[in-house]
Structures are given as C-alpha cells and as structure tokens.
Amino acid sequence: DAGITQSPRHKVTETGTPVTLRCHQTENHRYMYWYRQDPGHGLRLIHYSYGVKDTDKGEVSDGYSVSRSKTEDFLLTLESATSSQTSVYFCAISESTRAGETQYFGPGTRLLVL
C-alpha cells in the first residue's frame, strides 16, 4: 500500500468551528488531492496540489482552503464548518511516469458537523 495517512480518521464538530484535516505521504509524490464523497455524488474534487505551495481549486472548493508547505503534507481546512460539509474526505497522491499515472488513496476521514 502507498504510504498515505489521514488524520484524524473520525471527527465530530459543531457548526461554525474551524476544522483541519491532514494528509501525509511518504512516497514523495508530486500531486496531492482532496476529495469528498457523499451518497449520490460519488467522488468530487475539492482542491489539489501540484507542488509545494502550488494548489488549485476543484469542482467543490467553496468553504475549503488548503495548504502545502512540505511535499509530504497537504492540509484541508474548513474555516467555519457547516452541516453541508458532513462527508467522508479522501486524500490521494499521484505521480506522472512514462507508464502512466496511478492515484493512491488514503483511508478517509469521516467528518460530522452538528
């Protein structure tokens, strides 16, 4: 398995509080991603990073910010959590090679916003 960890794995928080999720990799892969997954919507990209301090928005970025100060860490922040951000959050990493590009996913973080 690719060396990807997510923390915390489960979190319950209240509306209006800030929340930060961490993704850590040991593979030194260039690309890192944050997805959310909700019933009926599949995997949706929130933000991604193509290098240290290089990030861009995905299709559902409103209400989220990210930071990548080191290759191995990609942080997702909910500045003021809302109930609509209750979801399962997956981090992924990838690297482009001549053989193609495979995404490796972390185990996920279950977030409940009350």
Add this chain to the structure above:
Amino acid sequence: DAKTTQPPSMDCAEGRAANLPCNHSTISGNEYVYWYRQIHSQGPQYIIHGLKNNETNEMASLIITEDRKSSTLILPHATLRDTAVYYCIVLPHWAGNNRKLIWGLGTSLAVNP
C-alpha cells in the same frame, strides 16, 4: 460533467466473469482509460489502465475498442470480495498541472453467491 458513462449497477454470479462497460466517446488521443474500484467505505483502489491495446494484470483485463470510444473491464472469475463500486475515468498522459479529474458515480457491482 464526467467524461465517462457507466451503468449504475450490475449483478454477477460468483465464479462467473463480470464484464463492466464504460463509454468514453469524447476521449482524446493522449488520454488513458483508468479503472478503479471502491470496496464499501475504503478509499478507491487502482485496478488497471490502458491507451489503446488490451491490457491484463493479476486483477483484471481491460478491453478497449478500436475506436477507443468504449472499454470493458473484465473480472474473469468474480468472487464475493469483488463486490464494489467500479469507476472508469480518463486521464491525459503527461497531464501537466491541470488535475481537475471528474470521477462520476461508477458502477455498483454485486457478486452473488
């Protein structure tokens, strides 16, 4: 909108081949077809990918039509542990920094005893 279209669900008998179709009629010449699966609440897992030739690995086979507008993932002898959601996505080779991947809803495969 997703670049691929898949049936929402399929059934397969244990021990039989599972053939999962995917339509990607707008695929570009430099785009690969990738298949992943997601078992229950785990993170998606890579299965196989290809450009235009058929591919096989220890998990599955990938058949891509000559015009590359569709493909089929084949699990030759499905087991109960193959019950999962299967995603077909397209990704440009050497995609650069534009990583706005659209995953779609995939096909929920139920392998029945």
